[in-house]
Amino acid sequence: TQLLEQSPQFLSIQEGENLTVYCNSSSVFSSLQWYRQEPGEGPVLLVTVVTGGEVKKLKRLTFQFGDARKDSSLHITAAQPGDTGLYLCAGTNAGKSTFGDGTTLTVKP
Amino acid sequence: DAGITQSPRHKVTETGTPVTLRCHQTENHRYMYWYRQDPGHGLRLIHYSYGVKDTDKGEVSDGYSVSRSKTEDFLLTLESATSSQTSVYFCAISLTSGFSYNEQFFGPGTRLTVL
Numbered sequence: 001t002q003l004l005e006q007s008p009q010f011l012s013i014q015e016g017e018n019l020t021v022y023c024n025s026s027s028v029f030s031s032l033q034w035y036r037q038e039p040g041e042g043p044v045l046l047v048t049v050v051t052g053g054e055v056k057k058l059k060r061l062t063f064q065f066g067d068a069r070k071d072s073s074l075h076i077t078a079a080q081p082g083d084t085g086l087y088l089c090a091g092t093n094a095g096k097s098t099f100g101d102g103t104t105l106t107v108k109p
Numbered sequence: 110d111a112g113i114t115q116s117p118r119h120k121v122t123e124t125g126t127p128v129t130l131r132c133h134q135t136e137n138h139r140y141m142y143w144y145r146q147d148p149g150h151g152l153r154l155i156h157y158s159y160g161v162k163d164t165d166k167g168e169v170s171d172g173y174s175v176s177r178s179k180t181e182d183f184l185l186t187l188e189s190a191t192s193s194q195t196s197v198y199f200c201a202i203s204l205t206s207g208f209s210y211n212e213q214f215f216g217p218g219t220r221l222t223v224l
Contacts, residue, residue, distance in 0.1 A: 030209035042199050042215030050209070088151050092211040095140065099151035
């Protein structure tokens with residue numbers, strides 16, 4: 001069984017602060033996806049990282065895939081209340097994804 | 110945009126009754142998935158399908174069965190519902206065909222309560 005551990009589980013910050021969320025595993029993945037989920041809705045894909053050491057930026061969000069393709073991080077710069085939600089990472093091998101338990105982010109105005 | 114609908118959106122049932130949840134996609138995506146999501150947990154894979162009549166088990170398949178007789182429909186059946194199956198169920202399709210990728214688009218979810 002491939003396990004993904006996300007940390008922290010909960011994060012509450014003030015608007016304008018920076019934060020980093022981590023996704024760690026002992027397994028190697030072909031690719032890793034990050035999703036964001038709002039209450040009452042399904043997860044929405046943010047990004048896919050594929051190559052070890054890869055860095056992708058999506059406006060104020062920066063995603064990094066570890067060199068060994070076992071871990072990833074999500075950094076948000078100058079967080080806004082609209083960033084509030086559950087952030088999920090998912091490691092993919094052979095067409096199937098294993099999800100972490102998520103990080104619940106609350107950004108207070 | 111891929112369109113996925115799930116029905117019903119909410120259901121309350123009693124222990125021991127069979128329940129079928131439906132997932133319908135409007136495009137011909139080959140891969141479809143059923144997940145459950147419980148408080149404090151991410152998404153756990155129940156079953157998935159890689160084509161009509163081609164299905165396989167996920168990590169939490171006990172007590173569940175699936176069928177896919179048409180590309181657009183993927184049904185999840187709880188053969189005899191138990192309280193431990195109270196959860197939110199999400200259907201997803203894979204937007205990417207490569208085996209190393211699994212960029213999924215999710216439906217709105219079905220909230221199931223088993224009393």
